[in-house]
Amino acid sequence: MNKPLTWWSVARRPKWVGGFFVAMVVAVVCGLLAQWQIGRSVEEPLHNAEKFAVESATAPIIDAVIRPGVSPGLDAVGTLVLAQVRDEHKHAWVVAKRVQRDGTPGYWVVAAMATTGGKPVLITLGFAPKLQQAVQARDTYLAASPDRTFRNVYGRLSPAEAPQFVEGQALASFSPGQLANLIGGAKVYPLFMLDTHSAAPGLERITVETLTTAQINWLSAFYGLEWSVFMGFSFFMWWRLVRDEQQRELGTSE
């Protein structure tokens, strides 16, 4: 034996240079996954006034995002949309178990309005802390005669909740499917529009931002950390495989 076989001389062989690239690809994939999970691990608070101003300028028409009677696409929820609607003052309900951003419990009043295409879309009218106030606002809304003109409403498309019992004057959950049955006839839009920028007479503006401060998503934080561990492990395995080959050859040449 002329020269001791070094780790470095084994690592420079084409096979292990290739191995290094494989380790690098694995590490890059793990790194991207780590970055993705870490990015998800802090949940930012929902929209603020500034964001609304920017978003409403480019908000798509509701029909570009969802269609009546058709299941919504995966990215539909959360989209701020513009709808041209007419108040028919025909269908409105009180939904119980609502909470404002500051924690005030209360009720929403929601109404079915007609879009230019004639299909009903469910839009929130506002919030009331007391049931009596909400019922009164609903009755006032229903007593008005149908509008002739259309108006622009901005709202964030929000997902349906599971239907629950009707408790006295109020619904226990907000389920467009359930309300479609109560309206009867036409197909309704599968998501409702959450209007946080206006309120019908007698009601307060809804402030439903569920997150007021950033929250940590622990599952993503830990997954992010794990992917980083796997990323390092990929290079470690490469180093180790090279060393194994080196030792094997040193062992046989003795």
Add this chain to the structure above:
Amino acid sequence: MATPKSPVVSALKLYKVASFITGFMLIAITVLFAIRLSSQQELWLAGPHGFLTLEHYSVDAMGNKTGLPTSGLDLTMVSLILHGWFYVLYLYSDYRIWSLLRWNFTRFLIIAAGGVVPLLSFFTEHHFAKVATAQIAAETKA
């Protein structure tokens, strides 16, 4: 002669234990994840509705879960996190026996896959623990 405390024997023991924990946790998270995806519910410990309950949630406009209880523990999330870290331990134990018994790399990858494919770890553990035991016995005799 390999005493019960020799590194390879303890590595095998660690692999067996890690393999069973990972295997059972993987079954648990498969079930819990199916519940989460199919009906938007999380398994909840010591929440407002009982000691062990399923709690509904909805997803808000930003894609965050809302409507879950504020007290108690989200067992679905906890098991996902725990499985993740037990998998790291499992991978370490895989590395230990693979390295000590000088197996080939494919075997390492097959065992590693056992921790992410439901039920596979039971088969890999059954097979490779036997292979390892036989190899240890043969080497100590030699």
